[in-house]
Amino acid sequence: MTNGTAMKPLMEIKNLTTRFYTQDGVVNAVNGISYTLDPGEILGVVGESGCGKSVHALSIMRLIQIPPGEIPAGEVFFGGRDLLKLSEREMRMVRGHEIAMVFQDPMSSLNPVYTVGFQISEALMLHKKMNRSQAKVRAIELLNLVGIPEATKRFDNYPHQFSGGMRQRAMIAMALSCEPKLLIADEPTTALDVTIQAQIINLVIRLQEELGMSVMWITHDLGIVAEMVHRINVMYAGFIIERGFVDDIYNHTLHPYTMGLLGSLPSIDEAPGTKLISIPGLPPDLIALPEGCPFFARCTYRVEQCHQERPQLENAQEAGHTVACWRWREIQGFGVA
Amino acid sequence: MNSENKVLLQVINLKKYFPVSRGLFTNRQTRYVKAVDDVSFEVFDGETLGLVGETGCGKTTVARTILQLYRPTSGNIIFDGIDLTSLAENELRKIRRRMQMIFQDPYASLNPRMTVGNIISAPLDVHTDLGGKEKQDKVQDLLRLVGLNPDFVNRYPHEFSGGQRQRIGIARALALNPDLVICDEPISSLDVSIQAQVVNLLEELQDRLGLTYIFVAHDLSMVRHISDRMVVMYLGKVMELADRNEIYLRPRHPYTRALMSAVPIPNPRKARDRQRILLKGDIPSPLNPPNGCNFNTRCPMAQAICFNTDPEYREIEPRHYVACHFA
Numbered sequence A: 001m002t003n004g005t006a007m008k009p010l011m012e013i014k015n016l017t018t019r020f021y022t023q024d025g026v027v028n029a030v031n032g033i034s035y036t037l038d039p040g041e042i043l044g045v046v047g048e049s050g051c052g053k054s055v056h057a058l059s060i061m062r063l064i065q066i067p068p069g070e071i072p073a074g075e076v077f078f079g080g081r082d083l084l085k086l087s088e089r090e091m092r093m094v095r096g097h098e099i100a101m102v103f104q105d106p107m108s109s110l111n112p113v114y115t116v117g118f119q120i121s122e123a124l125m126l127h128k129k130m131n132r133s134q135a136k137v138r139a140i141e142l143l144n145l146v147g148i149p150e151a152t153k154r155f156d157n158y159p160h161q162f163s164g165g166m167r168q169r170a171m172i173a174m175a176l177s178c179e180p181k182l183l184i185a186d187e188p189t190t191a192l193d194v195t196i197q198a199q200i201i202n203l204v205i206r207l208q209e210e211l212g213m214s215v216m217w218i219t220h221d222l223g224i225v226a227e228m229v230h231r232i233n234v235m236y237a238g239f240i241i242e243r244g245f246v247d248d249i250y251n252h253t254l255h256p257y258t259m260g261l262l263g264s265l266p267s268i269d270e271a272p273g274t275k276l277i278s279i280p281g282l283p284p285d286l287i288a289l290p291e292g293c294p295f296f297a298r299c300t301y302r303v304e305q306c307h308q309e310r311p312q313l314e315n316a317q318e319a320g321h322t323v324a325c326w327r328w329r330e331i332q333g334f335g336v337a
Numbered sequence B: 001m002n003s004e005n006k007v008l009l010q011v012i013n014l015k016k017y018f019p020v021s022r023g024l025f026t027n028r029q030t031r032y033v034k035a036v037d038d039v040s041f042e043v044f045d046g047e048t049l050g051l052v053g054e055t056g057c058g059k060t061t062v063a064r065t066i067l068q069l070y071r072p073t074s075g076n077i078i079f080d081g082i083d084l085t086s087l088a089e090n091e092l093r094k095i096r097r098r099m100q101m102i103f104q105d106p107y108a109s110l111n112p113r114m115t116v117g118n119i120i121s122a123p124l125d126v127h128t129d130l131g132g133k134e135k136q137d138k139v140q141d142l143l144r145l146v147g148l149n150p151d152f153v154n155r156y157p158h159e160f161s162g163g164q165r166q167r168i169g170i171a172r173a174l175a176l177n178p179d180l181v182i183c184d185e186p187i188s189s190l191d192v193s194i195q196a197q198v199v200n201l202l203e204e205l206q207d208r209l210g211l212t213y214i215f216v217a218h219d220l221s222m223v224r225h226i227s228d229r230m231v232v233m234y235l236g237k238v239m240e241l242a243d244r245n246e247i248y249l250r251p252r253h254p255y256t257r258a259l260m261s262a263v264p265i266p267n268p269r270k271a272r273d274r275q276r277i278l279l280k281g282d283i284p285s286p287l288n289p290p291n292g293c294n295f296n297t298r299c300p301m302a303q304a305i306c307f308n309t310d311p312e313y314r315e316i317e318p319r320h321y322v323a324c325h326f327a
Ligand SMILES: Nc1ncnc2c1ncn2[C@@H]1O[C@H](COP(=O)(O)OP(=O)(O)OP(=O)(O)O)[C@@H](O)[C@H]1O
Pocket: A020, A021, A022, A027, A028, A029, A047, A048, A049, A050, A051, A052, A053, A054, A055, A056, A068, A220, A286
């Protein structure tokens, strides 16, 4: 389905830029990123803590608080219009209705004083113009759909009566209640145990197939996204530094940072005594971004040019594979360990 | 790994129950969280024993009970031939310097008002007569050992990143040349690229100093990477124990199988080929564990016997222990 150019994208982001004014200076959180998302596509957005994954998603949703935040440049085309130009009233109809977001902490979306069923019904009555009894029937269907056992009974439970995994499911049910075209999931499984995480991942893949929506899955773990996404954006210091279809990113890695991230993970068939390849140092200070390549200070392949000029995303051999590194052509010859 | 198999630590039928009071005025009957419920294993000198399992299964309680930070409800902890559970507090102090712990949260585990130098030298003050120049040298050596600049002694924890703070915690743990270091989720709060830095450091230190580790985590692939043998816990009990590759390639307990199949594989082709075993439902409350096998509420293989008889924890092959009726 996602063969890049043939299809009209669901969302097209151009030069999105977000910064924050703080006492210490201007935090350059998202630095002019551009990409497209196809209908029915699952996109993985990966990168370390602080690289701008959440801020970029919140900017799309127009949930950045201004001030201290500011979106000085960029366009987010969705359904034929630029979301960044909509009024707050128009934007409220987009949120929940066309784009829904689930967060790492389900309690940030679930209100502790109302029952789970009530909250889902409210959303359905507001956005789908259902009456209370229609909404209840549909809410129970949704709770069933996301795999909550005994959904009819659970309808009347408060969020604190749910386990972590069940709250996460309830939040997904609420996000899906209005049949969004795009579901943005920001680290929805990070706080969960692996067996529960596996349940949620399976659920989202199944729902994506059944409902045909697009999904953006934000995570810092390249292991989690390998089997579930079609394409990946790798972010570093507010830039997309590599992007491509999942097999190309893993099996034909081009950017030294992506190589480092993959090298930091133990592989399942490694020999005893194998050393992990760690990336030395720390990400740059977003208040004082280096002029050249943002990865310069930690890169083993750096040359003088990297210090002076910032590399832009350019096309690699494979369709849809882009990389921002001056030396990717040479580096790929060295092979990944 | 060392093939001599000298046993450094024995955990024998360890139980740790925590009483929970159910409100002030309700009936006085106390109930217990069976945090650790009859756990036995050995740790060989110079090895790394991985301890895995999901939230609340009792990993931290096992660790703290080994160090006698919690006194066990019953069972024995034999460290280098000495039963720690029979020692009084003052006798324990001498032994404790040989066993140290590294904690999960590099932010909470370092006192924010102490300099790095004072943090690292605190155990030296308690347990040794080192002073003045000697002590300073020792602290600087320790900083160098964990890859930090020795000039950092006068800085405070907030001036360091998470990975650097974890190094400070490691330096503090190594100050007294311990034999056993228990690492309780030492990398869980760190970024992927920084996790690899800390794991590499721990491995290097083990080679240089001959340390024995118990490595607690719920990131299975990292535990497998660093461990020689692995213990899988569920709801206060050991489900399976075996060599790292054995447990990974030939898991015998249905819980271990599901756990291993849920490990993210950072390789799309291999990930797609792998069959995931999805467990249904959630982990039961440890206040109210099921009768019989404690995995029976989620087990895809459960039969009638599993609901009334607790399976025996037994050695099914040399060095491979399992608690399942059908293993
Ligand atoms: N309200 C704010 N004021 C100032 N700086 C902010 C604000 N919100 C975010 N930032 C900064 O913007 C940068 C990007 O943050 P963001 O939350 O997008 O990171 P992330 O990639 O989602 O990280 P994580 O994996 O930890 O969630 C960070 O350096 C963060 O400190």
